Amino acid sequence: MSSSTVRSLNLHKLLRKLLWKSSQDPGDCPTSWTGARMICPRPLQHLCSSDLECLGAQKCCFNGCRFTCANPQKAGRCPMFIGPKLCFDLCRNDGDCPRNMKCCQNGCISVCIEPIIVQKPGVCPREEPGLVGICVFIPGESCLTDDGCSSGLKCCRSECGKKCVKPVLGKM
Secondary structure (H helix, E strand, O other), X not given: XXXXXXXXXXXXXXXXXXXXXXXXXXXXXXXXXXXXXXXXXXXXXXXXXXXXXOOOOOEEXXXXXXXXXXXXXXXXXXXXXOOOOOOOOOOOOHHHOOOOOEEEEOOOOEEEEOOEOOOOOOEOOOOOOOOOOOOOOOOOOEOOOHHHOOOOOEEEEEOOEEEEEOOEOOOO
16 A cells, blocks of 8 residues: 555544544445455454444455455345346446445346345344354355345344344244
8 A cells, every 4th residue: 555545544534533423334244255265364464443444434344354444235135127238337336326225237237226125034032241252254154134044044133243043933
């Protein structure tokens, strides 16, 4: 990183702190890293420790090796597209889209569109208070919404982010 980039990042951090912004940016860390097997560089050095250290709406996320800044992923899944296909991208990722819209493929282009939100039956089990420990990255266990979990499991908050767990049934 050039010295001007480092100065720019340091200035950005200072401005965010001075403007009393929240230490937690909205959205969730990308789940696209969850299934990937990663070869982690040594020595492992985290590139951020909180959202305050990331530019704009980016979040400080664990990518399987270390914490790094990433564009947040929005809830929901992309709908099926039917109709003519124009082939030029209107977005690259969810961060390019306004509000809760997602950047979705329609067969040949990416466009911003309202997502489909899947809500599975049941409620998340109550977390045990006071759990302290180290968060271990387990590929395939992380999720963003219920749609990201296999049959019978629900996406629930945990001490280390969101993960797929067996819900308490009989309630919605």
